[in-house]
Amino acid sequence: MFELVQDTVNYIKDKTNFSPEYGIILGSGLGNFTEDITIEFTLPYSEIPNFPVSTVHGHKGALIFGAIGDKKVMAMAGRFHFYEGYDMKQVTFPVRVMKHLGISKLIVSNASGGVNSDYEVGSVVIIKDHINMFPEHPLRGKNDERFGPRFLNMNEAYNKSMIAKAKAIAKENNITVFDGVYLGLQGPTFETFAEYKMVKILGADCVGMSTVPEVIVARHMDIECFGLSVITDMGDVETAMEDVSHEEVLKAAAKAEPHVRKLIRELIMQF
Ligand code: HPA
DSSP: OHHHHHHHHHHHHHHOOOOOSEEEEEOTTOGGGGGGSEEEEEEEGGGSTTOOOOOSTTOOOEEEEEEETTEEEEEEESOOOGGGTOOHHHHHHHHHHHHHTTOOEEEEEEEEEEOSTTOOTTOEEEEEEEEEOOSSOTTOSSOOTTTOOSSOOOTTSSOHHHHHHHHHHHHHTTOOEEEEEEEEOOOSSOOOHHHHHHHHHTTOSEEESSSHHHHHHHHHTTOEEEEEEEEEEEOOTTSOOOOOOHHHHHHHHHHHHHHHHHHHHHHHHHO
8 A cells, every 4th residue: 555655656756846835625515626726737536546436526636735825835736535336445544645655634514414502504613623433443454554553543533723723714704603523424325214223322513424534543653633614514413404415515615615725725725
């Protein structure tokens, strides 16, 4: 795997001599964030050796290199989900590549179902912690110390300073944000009533099908992580149960997009 990563990194470095500080992973319906990037170079996943190919509707599937203010960033427009059939090593491969291209900070976004009754569709949640309920762990198997340690401390999975900065930015810009715990499940089914209830009982505020593997692997390589989630449906049985579909998810995410974009843009420029 280390060699595969170097392979891919060398291929990309041959194409563009770009050393990003920030990695960004754009979730469902948030792909237009790329409009905020002064793009220098775009590389479709299909051209990148060892990269899986994204299959989900609404994902563009390219690495984008460019700048936000004076910060150099690389963004994944479209991510790889476990439910698509990739294994966890594939799902998280791009994060390994981003690290070896030079990133030290990772910003992830996603759409999720809310189980905290303070939330509503369109709420923006700063992820303060996660619960990993995926059936496969991305660090399972022989550990390669060149990437990181065997037993990984996860007590600051989401960087506290970045969270504080993002909250300050939200306040200055009159953007309402919550913080919350994100629980990762494999999908692709949305949750049953009973499962949403379980998510809540387990101590989470929202539930989705991504982010957790990428953040684990990022932390394995000592990347500082920041996560934002857009609540696209409410699974809180005590309040409303909306009919949830992929279309609804994309629509709700698009509605919150200006706020998410502003937060991410300012965080990158100011942090
Ligand atoms: N559950 C899981 N994943 C999701 C949801 C949900 O309700 N909404 C958006 N992604």
